[in-house]
Amino acid sequence: MTTIQRSPWQHLRPWLVTLLVLAIVGWAFSGIPLTSLKPTALEITKSIxxxxxxxxxxxxYTxxxxxxLAALVETLAIAFLGTFISAILSVPFAFLAARTSHKFFTPRSTFGKVILTIVRVFPELVLAIMFIKAVGPGAYAGMLAVSIHSIGMLGKLFAEAIENIDHGPNEAIVAAGGSALDGLALATFPAVLPEFMNYTLYRFEIAVRSASILGMVGAGGIGAPLIFALQTRNWPRVGIILLGIIVMVTIIDYISGKIRARLV
Known part of the structure; x- marks a missing residue:
């Protein structure tokens, strides 16, 4: 029985990785000022x-x-409309960003990926504040923030789905005399549609959570009464709002998971 000889680098590599991780963790903690708890922290925690x-x-219900119930319904409406609009608008961006050749640099794909990256850079809270200044406070601003931010994420996921499909059927249609549009309609789009639906449902789950927070800056939904209850230290109302959010998110996750399991 032969034993495999390990090089000095193979012996040293785990220790170097461990030291690197510890150095990063130490650097992260060094940038956070650790202050002591307030004297009233225990009393406030008991009240919460x-x-x-x-x-x-x-x-x-009043x-x-x-x-x-009204705030939760508005939150669901913001998440649903934002996801629905972004799912439609993400499709052309996805085809623009998808790399369909093996070249190292493709200007079209690179341009599309840069656009989607720029869109994803802006957090939803920042977008919500910007849209509040543009269209006023309310659910409309929240819906716009969710839809614009979701375009960046869904466009990236859709583009990856397009890149990973088998392009053989598309090439066969073109070789048989069909146009590029025929290949897109008869081969590419049917192949990626289940993945598109799967990613859209997953994004809707995330949008429900995001829409629950956007109201804190005035973009409608359950976040507005939540921030008012927190500011006035109305902890019983905070409790029922959080309980409502938990129930809503749990139901959405369950239904979405069942639908996605049938699609994949």
Whole structure:
């Protein structure tokens, strides 16, 4: 039985990787000032926990359109419309960014990827603040923020799906005399449609969580009453709002997961 001799570098590499990771962690902690807790931290923590475990059930439905159910429905509407619009607008950007040749540099694909990267750079909260200045506070600004930000992410995922499909059927259609549009309609698009649907549903799950936060800056949804309750230290209302968000996200994740399991 022969034993494999390990080189000095193979013996040293795990230790170097460990030291590098520890150095990065130490550098990260060095940039965070660690301050002591406030004297009232324990009392405030008790108040928060008491409110979270004793939620304000009367806020679930009041009939005036300012209750928990109305805010959750508005949050879902922001997430759904934002995802629906971005899913449609992402398709042309995806075909623009997809690399269909093995060349090291393709100007069309590079240009499309740069556009999608620039779109993804702006966080949804920043986009929401910008749209609030442009169209005013409310759900419309939140929907625009979700849709624009989702274009960058969905466009990237759609482009990768296009790059990973088998291009043989498309080439066969073109070789048989069909046009590039025929290949796109009869081969490429049917092949990538299940992946597009899968990524869209996954993005919708993320958009629901994002829409729950955008209201904190005035972009509609459940975030607005949540930030008001936090500012006034109304912990029972904070508890029922968080409970509503948890239930909503759990249901959305379950339904979306079932649908995605059938698509893949």
């Amino acid at each position: 926990l008491h409110g979270l475990f004793h939620p304000e059930w009367s806020y679930v 009939g005036d359109g300012e209750d928990l």
